[in-house]
Structures are given as structure tokens and as C-alpha cells.
Amino acid sequence: MTDFTLISDDEWRKRLSSEEYRVLRQAGTEAPFIGEYTDTTTEGVYSCRACGAELFRSTEKFSSHCGWPSFFSPLAGDRVIERDDFSLxxxxxxxLCANCHSHLGHVFAGEGYDTPTDLRYCINSICLTLEEKPVADS
Structure with a gap:
């Protein structure tokens, strides 16, 4: 099994497109409302584009009208890492993806969305791949 945290910067540049690299490995952000999964309602599981780890289910995705895919919870608590960001x-x-430490987006709390967690995981589409398949509710 690959330890993705040991992959060199040069190897990530080879594996990812320049835009994927900018967002996933340099903590960039894609422009709002252009991402492949912003408005997708297809049933399935969203995985990290960099390493393939399963991160979110379509059953936890909701329309926040923010310009990026929004989820109220990751697939499991150990699938993502959350850390303080003061960059702005x-x-x-x-x-971040817990498996490869790639940047995914940000999580926001207390915005008033009618979701079970009152959280909005605002994730860049370019960080995800969607495997279309039936998903059971948790």
C-alpha cells in the first residue's frame, strides 16, 4: 500500500494536472460555480482525486448555492483532517484528505443550513472524483 505522505513534490506534479496540483497540493481554490460536481445530484461516493480515498457520500451533499460542492459530513470522521487556516x-x-494530506477545501459551522450537523464542508470539485453507485443512508 502506498504511503502518499511520502510522495515527492515532483511526483505529485507528474500525477496531477497543473490545476489539480495548484488546488490539491498548494491549497488553491477553483473558481466558484465552474466545478464538475457543484450541482451534481448523482448518487455515489466522492473520493480524493489525488489518492482515491473515499471521502464523502452523495447522501451528505446539499445545495448551499455557494459555488462549490457542499457536504454536511465526511463519510467517516477519520477520512479528513481539519486544521486552522489564517491564510486570508x-x-x-x-x-485535508487524511490519506494523502491534499487540500480539499474548508469547513464552516453555524451558517444556518438545515442539515443534521450545521456544518458545510465546502470542497473544490477538482479535488474529487465521483464513483456512481447506490449509497445506503447511515
Whole structure:
């Protein structure tokens, strides 16, 4: 099994497109409302584009109208890492893939969405791949 945390920067550049690399490995952000999965309602499981780890289910995806795919919960608590981010001069919580430590987006709390967790995992489409398959509710 590959330890993705040991992959060199040069190897990531070979594995990912330049835009995937910019977002996944350099904590960039894709433009809002252009991502492949922003408005997708297809049933399935969303995985990390960098390493393939399963991260989110379509049953936890909701329409937040923010311009990026939004989920109220990861597939399991150990699938993502959350860490403080002050890169824009204020506090946010960055979301990373727990398997390869690639940047996925940010999580926001207390925005008033009618979801079971009151969380919005705002994830860049370019960080995800969708495997279409039936998904059982948890």
C-alpha cells in the first residue's frame, strides 16, 4: 500500500494536472460555480482525486448555492483532517484528505443550513472524483 505522505513534490506534479496540483497540493481554490460536481445530484461516493480515498457520500451533499460542492459530513470522521487556516487574515478551518494530506477545501459551522450537523464542508470539485453507485443512508 502506498504511503502518499511520502510522495515527492515532483511526483505529485507528474500525477496531477497543473490545476489539480495548484488546488490539491498548494491549497488553491477553483473558481466558484465552474466545478464538475457543484450541482451534481448523482448518487455515489466522492473520493480524493489525488489518492482515491473515499471521502464523502452523495447522501451528505446539499445545495448551499455557494459555488462549490457542499457536504454536511465526511463519510467517516477519520477520512479528513481539519486544521486552522489564517491564510486570508482571518480564521478558517482547512479540510485535508487524511490519506494523502491534499487540500480539499474548508469547513464552516453555524451558517444556518438545515442539515443534521450545521456544518458545510465546502470542497473544490477538482479535488474529487465521483464513483456512481447506490449509497445506503447511515
Amino acid at each position: 487574515g482571518h480564521h478558517r478551518v482547512e479540510v
